[in-house]
Amino acid sequence: MDKVELTPELLRELQLKQLDMLVYFRDFCEKNNLTFWLIGGGLIGALREGGFVPWDDDVDVMLPREDYEKLPSLWREQGMDGRFRLLKTDDxxxxxxxxxxxxxxxxxxxKTNQVDVDIPHGLVLDVFPLDAAPDGRFARKRQLVWTMLYSLFLAQVVPENHGGVLGLGSRVLLGIFRGKKIRNKIWRACEKHMKKYKLSENKCVTELCSGPYWMRFEYPKEIYEGIDYVTFEGLKMPCMSGYDDYLTRVFGDYMKRPPADKQKPHHDIAYLDLNTPCEVYDNAHRKTDKG
Structure with missing residues (x-):
């Protein structure tokens, strides 16, 4: 499948259009007393570049699990689905x-991995939960197993770059449990087990829903116990008070730009139109699928 080539000019246009969504989300969280933090490349960009990392193609935010769970119901109750839609896999x-x-x-x-998914295909803000990691080693390993099963049956695809026994096992499980109802039942049960630990009762936190690589990390919860603020493209955005500790643990010397061969967007985009609402594409795509 052909991928969109993001020229520096197109990438910058994409970045600037994502700011409306970030402001909308920030204002909603402030209105509803929900804590969130700018994370990852967006946070590095704010500290090092004053905004987007020049080659970054998105923004990520994170909420403590308790606030993350409140987000969808508050969004629906307040009728926030208009231009900006909240999307979450459910029944x-x-x-x-x-x-x-x-x-x-x-x-x-x-995105190339969502070409055949029936959702509004617009610009995206990824929203992740921050979970507690259990203190015991065995409990932590068990949490990771629940999380891997949750990820497998919720996304319904084998994680990229996972071959060998893990990849084979994933394919076998998806082959055995094919029905939508049973897959939904499995991921809901796994989610219940993996998120049962409380931030107030454990020493460390983790990122269970950020993918196989990130779920292995643990951080002292003190990193997230206060709020600091950074300037991102001229906007005041919250981050965790221990941002230096967090970024150093994950990225090392984050104030130094990586080598030139690493300065690339990290998402594969199959189609991009910054002049047309996504409903036009979605309707045409569905019509084509139906013949």
Whole structure:
């Protein structure tokens, strides 16, 4: 499948259009007393570049699990689904993601792994939960197993770059449990087990819904116990008070740019139109699928 080539000019246009979504989300969280933090490349960009990392193609945010759980119901209750749509896989909707996304429907962007997924394909803000990691080693290993099963049956695909026994086992499990109802039942049970630990009762936190690589990390919960603020493209955005400790643990010397061969967008985009609402693409795609 052909991928969209993001020229520096197109990438910058994409970045600037994502700011409306970030502001909308920030204002919603402030209105509802929900804690969230700018994380990852967005946080590095704020500290090192004053905004987007020049080659970054998205923004990620994180909420403590308790606030993350409140987000969808508050969003629905307050009728926030208009231009900006909150998407989360449940019994009615399948997104292919294991986390919440906020989608700006004013534009069209289709990721290569979601071409055949029936959702609004707009610009996306990824929203992750911060979970507690149990103190005991065995309990932590058990949590990771629950999380891997949750991710497998929620996303319904074998994680990329996972071959060998893990990849084979994943394919076998998906082959055995093919029905939508049984897969939903499995991931809901796994989710219940993996998130049962409380931030107030354990020493460390972890990122269970950020993918196989990230779920292995643990951080002292003190890193997240206060709020600091950074300037991102001229906007005031919250981050964890221990941001230096967090970023150093994960990225090392984050104030130094990586080698040139690493300065690339990390998402594969199949289609991008920053002048057309995504409903136009979605309707045409569904019509084509139906013949």
């Amino acid at each position: 009615e909707v399948f997104t292919g993601n294991i986390f919440i996304t906020i989608t700006d429907t004013n534009y069209t962007m289709v």
